[in-house]
Amino acid sequence: MAKTAITPTRNQDFAEWYQQVIIAADLAENSPVRGCMVIKPYGYAIWENIQRIFDAKIKKLGVENAYFPLLIPLEFLSKEAEHIDGFAKECAVITHHRLKKGPDGKLVPDGELQSPYIIRPTSEAIIGNVISKWINTYRDLPLKLNQWCNVMRWEMRPRMFLRTSEFLWQEGHTVFETESEAREDALKMLNTYYDFMTQELALPAIKGEKTPEERFPGAKNTYTLETMTQDGKALQAGTSHYLGQSFSNAFNIKFLGRDNAQHTAYTTSWGISTRLIGGIIMTHADDDGLVLPPAIAPHQVVIIPLIHDASTANQINAYCADVQQALENLDIRTHIDATENSAPNKIWKWIKKGAPIRLEIGLKEVSESKLTLGRRDKPKPEKTFLTLKQLNEIPIILKQIEDTLRQRSIVTRDCCIQAVNSINHLDELFNRDFKGWAVMNKDLTDTPVFAEIAQKYSLSRRCIPQEGYPQNSVFIAKSY
């Protein structure tokens, strides 16, 4: 058995393996504040790539970025009844606006606010309040806004990237004249997420709709992208909501229509978050650490100079610089690891950090004008040799790596989806410690006996798939 870079392995202890992958790749660390994490430069670079790619996609759809405040007047939240029910339990509340020295010299809150603020758990409320003033006539519609920001939901059990109290996300908010336009938009954003996840991120996402108990508080319909992790659980990787007139009613989003009468607008909202990074880890990483889809890898190619003695250092470094320049001309993000670590350490470091391609360049490569290439989607010892002229094949290889990750994750997912035809069957399946999703007729799950089984195994209805499964199916799984 070869030594793995990460201990424990996925089979030994999946939860611990996940933490170790993050540490080994230097993505993030826990902070002094429970539930909040420090995203380190390498992890943040992944998020920046996610932002850059997705931001371009929504701008093509006519969405504009804006920024709304972190703090929301407490009373705003209470304007939408379901919304408050959903979020009240996890809101951080600002009650004071300064500190003073207490009797024992310690700082204590002072200056109690007459009306407290909450830290946004999502921004429907404040955006609804603000844009109601922006919208007067049908000519002001549609309005398509997005913001990249942080939000806070006080979580009981945080896990880095997958569930943190503070997280980074984008939240899109759109407003339309008609129900059909808003419904169409919610589905369009679902598809936009689907394309992003399945293409650039190579995630095996399944499109579907949430059952009522899993809906966003205040939504009429919640659409979701569920992906399967390597331990067979489900992860909600993105959501798009058709909000109907719930928030328009609550925040008075009205407009003068083409018929010269007042109408209530229809809204949507949709989001993806830093949870995606957790999803990428849980989907693609292996017992040697992170494996990054090339589209979002901070460095798509890492050049590792192998310098044995000072006399050849200059030639090797010059060769590396030339290769880097050539790759950058091909728009490939390329990094030279010029650290003084030993060669094996550098190689292992970039395996653990999930670089899609490693180029090992030593005297041999220089003298023979070739490249020795290690692919992260292949076993460690397996190497590819290219001539210098074949450099322009590297974009193709990056695409192949992305394809491998996508295919591999789809196969893993499909192997772990089990059709069941009765509640008894479901019970039997999870009683045998099944690691995966069950798919069954939804009507069978609208029953008290299903609720009992769901409770017994911590299962929930993940989504009603939009395509690829029989009508009226629903996925049942454990989830993150």
Next chain:
RNA sequence: CGGGGUGUAGCGUAGCCUGGUAUCGCGCUUGCUUUGGGAGCAAGAGGCCGGAGGUUCGAAUCCUCUCACCCCGACCA
């Protein structure tokens, strides 16, 4: 909020029962030899033993209080 744990160097730990100079590994620093599958040797630096109080000649160790974190449930992108 229930149930179970843990706090000793940057990280991981031994010591605690039975009080007496702070243990080991990794990492770090310096030097030499190494480097294409996780290097070796040598010499170093680094600690209010989570915090407060108490018992004692003497506390990491015993007693009381307190704080923090982790794991399992309920909640969630």
